[in-house]
Amino acid sequence: MAELLDLSVDLGRGLRLRSPVMVASGTFGYGFDAPLVDRTALGAIVTKGTTPTARDGNAPTRIAETASGLLNAIGLQNPGVDQVARLYAPVWAQWDVPVIVNVAGDAVEDYIAVARRLDSTAGVAGMELNISCPNVANGLQFGLDPRMAAHVTASVRAVTRLPLLVKLTPNVTDIVAVGRAVEDAGADGVSAINTYVGMAIDVHRRRPVLSGESGGLSGPAIKPLALHAVWQLAAALSIPVVGIGGIMTAADALEFLLAGAAAVQLGTVNYVRPQAVREIRDGIAAYLEEHDLRALGALPIRPVRVEAHV
Amino acid sequence: MAELLDLSVDLGRGLRLRSPVMVASGTFGYGFDAPLVDRTALGAIVTKGTTPTARDGNAPTRIAETASGLLNAIGLQNPGVDQVARLYAPVWAQWDVPVIVNVAGDAVEDYIAVARRLDSTAGVAGMELNISCPNVANGLQFGLDPRMAAHVTASVRAVTRLPLLVKLTPNVTDIVAVGRAVEDAGADGVSAINTYVGMAIDVHRRRPVLSGESGGLSGPAIKPLALHAVWQLAAALSIPVVGIGGIMTAADALEFLLAGAAAVQLGTVNYVRPQAVREIRDGIAAYLEEHDLRALGALPIRPVRVEAHV
Amino acid sequence: MSVAIGLAVVVERSTPMRGAVELVVHHPPAAAAVKPGQFFQLAVAAPQTILRRPYSAAWADPQSGRIGFIFNVVGAGSGWLAVRHEGHELDLLGPLGRGFDLDRTGPAIIVAGGLGVAVFPGVVRALVGRGRHVTVLLGARTSAQLLPADRFPGAEVMTATDDGSAGYHGSVVDLLASARGEGPEIFSCGPTSMLQALVERTRRLEVPLRSIQVSLESPMGCGVGTCLGCAIPRPGSGYLLTCLDGPCLAADRINWDRITDTFHG
Amino acid sequence: MSVAIGLAVVVERSTPMRGAVELVVHHPPAAAAVKPGQFFQLAVAAPQTILRRPYSAAWADPQSGRIGFIFNVVGAGSGWLAVRHEGHELDLLGPLGRGFDLDRTGPAIIVAGGLGVAVFPGVVRALVGRGRHVTVLLGARTSAQLLPADRFPGAEVMTATDDGSAGYHGSVVDLLASARGEGPEIFSCGPTSMLQALVERTRRLEVPLRSIQVSLESPMGCGVGTCLGCAIPRPGSGYLLTCLDGPCLAADRINWDRITDTFHG
């Protein structure tokens, strides 16, 4: 029975995943550090946000736990695209799982520079534009405004034939407007969502816990919010939506797939249960069998817009 | 020592609270149902959202628990302003704690109608405009747009001399812009924040859990987000900010007061620990003593805007 | 309303039927206040949860100051409760809501499906104590999941199982026809689908709806009437609150067509 | 890297000093893999928490397959751990990070402040086993909070307390001057402020920074190098990761001026 199940996902432009379970940017490094992960269960790896040149990241304190959540302000610490292309990509080229590089920057030129460098690099299966990182000076801005988001998307689209996901920020009044804009600008899919801006205060020391004051909130706390964003996007866009936010269990992942996500990414859970990738993949498979469904495509609840209720 | 402490808060226009701990709209009814609450510890009661005429509210299912959070889509079930003014307000007039009526509606006229009816009603100490309820057809819209928010605020301001708080929605790109707009339109203070739009899906039944599909997320899950909103607002506005969102403990409340809130409201915690009002009030007092502070005004960390970090 | 809040010590833990746990706590003021059918909001310290969980008092004994709760392990809250043991403390709020109206006369039939049985030990004791003739109809998937008949002293007990491993092979609602004496009053608790089947069946048997009382479940935020989360549809339009107007209600006060089955399984 | 993940049974629970708890778990593969100074990420099922908590192995014994953890009750995670008992299971991930470099020769001085002592029983055993002369300087607020000297067989133990209730009346760092023999190596763990005082003091005593190894704490997301949350400043610019480059590090690799004291108390 299990063999008849089709867990594969087509994200377009030749990016085909054998499983809908990916790991999210910033929670899996560049694929080398996470121990005990069963790579055969993985649909794809999304790397840490990568910029044109190396960055040190923010001063400590960089993370803080909150109720069912994690605040982070890493500040895009990364070795720069050159090292990624020279040292990491050749290794990825040997792996049996696609690696998607998360691309970040402060200016459109940064995104273009990284994309150009990666475009012809063997081992890079696709790119995810992080126009939503709340921890750098201007990173967030692109994702807040549909026109800016479209601009950076189109600029990158112009320099690469690689599959292109655009990762949206949820810190907006109308995420669907941004999603539509990047779809029109040539994105092959959207990743929804990045973290929610939040903060924590150390009442003993009377100062913000994070050195950057605010940070991005991830983890199960945000799942209901992320799910709603995905539900809305899946109804409005005709490109795939990759669901992200607070997924800890197969049931959580299924909520996103039922909401219309084509695939999901696991973030914070990787820190807590390294085997989550395998467990969640298997849980999705078991659910399909139990409900007599043959493929993931049968999952989405049709997001019919329900009339405003009394 | 304790007697020297000043826990009072002046919210302007004669609304003086003896304690910064209020109870939030929708979590305390009209003050009659909550058992075991020590009213002497309360700064003020904010009532359930009240509309011109009675409403039945949404069909079940109306609430769902999420990780450290609670989704609700009550749909503004309430007895209508007339009953509130006729039956409840006379009782409140006998109480030793101010009662603030939370005002809701679908159109500006609704807010005006409720405000007019309450303006001259003894027992009503103030109003809180709920321009942010995500569970009615148009309720959310006012809070999403600075101009609309200013319009409804000014319209109500024109018909009442009562203290007027405006309750902001966090589901926006720029909450400070909305806060500034309602300040300019005559609000005496802002309450921040109302719930975050979210949803949950029942994977067994393959449908949204809530009858209204989406609902508002409250509880500790949202605290870091709410705190950031308050931190920003307190730095930008010159009217008091009432901090709301996920407060469960005195330390949580102190985070908001340190972030610059003049007072706080407790919501979801009332369901879980009816004595939270007393515990949190006492915890704030103990903290002031411990840190040798005489009044709440000494608490806020100066929200100096920190330069973008490396 | 005499509502208590505070810590009660667990004085006994047992497995009354397969899969279920019974916790007995000691809290004299609360035990003295309980009316059969009322519930408590129990605080649970399970990961990621915040809300208390509503549980009917299975029984309460003012003399010993004890209250019993019977539950299945379904999710986070009941999972946490299930690993409480003697000496542990439970934070309870209650008793809350309205119990059953036990003050009529004549024979009474209890129709309990699955864990719905949890509310009835105290109810039956009270009915028997009032000198009423009580027939308890118990339904479960399989015999091991039936609460033993000796938990209902003084009552006649009939059982039904889905797999036929004990008593009647089929729905507990089917037992109704044989159990019915003269104009009996019916008390029921169980899955929504069972309650709907009961209402349907009694309609055919021409039992008036108002002679049926049910104990309802809905998701609860507060348990005290402030969150308005526990709405159940009334006939016509509008809603009742399970926590204030119920959980025990005459069946004619409920709109059986608009009711939602919130709990799966 | 031989990292284990899985359930380990708690085989012993005790109170080694006032306020602290020692849990001994049985997990032969992990116990065999531990190098003194390494840590584990322990899963905790405390309300509202999601992250594992890092704890140094106080000691590990490959023969018996046991690992000891010593901790104070500080917050949610340690509060949950503190009520684990024999027979309970702990979900552990590890050993992780770099332990101390124990392979030099000559005398060694341990400087442990407060709960910083938790990492040293295994370290001292290993040093003594290598035939090195070991002096353990233990500091605590008060005598009851000192780990008993018999936990360091073969080592010389000197104590300091803030309240003077045992040993030297003052900071453990003050003991350094008297304990110092010829060019000793120093191993230290404790509050950031104590480590800073130690570095300051050794500068004056002209002990080179590279002959001091410290075990550092910082908030950890993952413990394995993927979250980049546990940064500590390097001399010059940039950061090391406590979980990958540490937690045990030569003091000259750390920028003592830019280090933040993340944990209060």
Ligand SMILES: Cc1cc2nc3c(=O)[nH]c(=O)nc-3n(C[C@H](O)[C@H](O)[C@H](O)COP(=O)(O)OP(=O)(O)OC[C@H]3O[C@@H](n4cnc5c(N)ncnc54)[C@H](O)[C@@H]3O)c2cc1C
């Ligand atoms: C007035 C009242 C009295 C109650 N009395 C009892 C009682 O005496 N004994 C008892 O066992 N329960 C009783 N319940 C149900 C109980 O409150 C909990 O809902 C149940 O124990 C599950 O809680 P949980 O935290 O374990 O599950 P959750 O983690 O809250 O839920 C896990 C999953 O189980 C589903 N679920 C929740 N509750 C139920 C349920 N009752 N049946 C099937 N699936 C469910 C949820 O939809 C969810 O998908 C009562 C409910 C009410 C409203």
Ligand SMILES: Cc1cc2nc3c(=O)[nH]c(=O)nc-3n(C[C@H](O)[C@H](O)[C@H](O)COP(=O)(O)OP(=O)(O)OC[C@H]3O[C@@H](n4cnc5c(N)ncnc54)[C@H](O)[C@@H]3O)c2cc1C
């Ligand atoms: C590599 C490493 C090894 C460690 N080894 C040990 C060990 O062997 N024994 C041990 O007891 N602890 C050890 N710790 C600290 C431990 O991981 C936890 O931080 C500590 O137990 C508190 O966790 P909690 O969940 O109880 O508190 P939390 O709920 O996370 O925190 C509650 C409050 O306490 C503060 N806090 C957190 N940690 C500390 C701390 N260490 N000291 C003072 N205040 C704190 C927080 O800032 C917060 O305000 C180690 C940490 C690291 C990074």
Ligand SMILES: Cc1cc2nc3c(=O)[nH]c(=O)nc-3n(C[C@H](O)[C@H](O)[C@H](O)COP(=O)(O)O)c2cc1C
């Ligand atoms: C420590 C940390 C670092 C992250 N770094 C990045 C990043 O570099 N680029 C990016 O697009 N998202 C980054 N994210 C966001 C995650 O990819 C993901 O969108 C978010 O954590 C929500 O998913 P989760 O709740 O499953 O963690 C980071 C998240 C965390 C927790």
Ligand SMILES: Cc1cc2nc3c(=O)[nH]c(=O)nc-3n(C[C@H](O)[C@H](O)[C@H](O)COP(=O)(O)O)c2cc1C
């Ligand atoms: C069940 C429920 C009903 C609510 N009803 C209202 C309402 O009528 N008007 C309003 O302004 N806010 C309403 N709120 C929002 C709360 O007042 C508060 O802003 C929010 O719950 C966040 O605070 P908390 O996290 O402490 O609960 C409601 C919240 C809940 C949980």
Ligand code: FES
């Ligand atoms: S449970 Fe809150 S009103 Fe009934």
Ligand code: FES
């Ligand atoms: S704890 Fe995550 S990188 Fe060190």
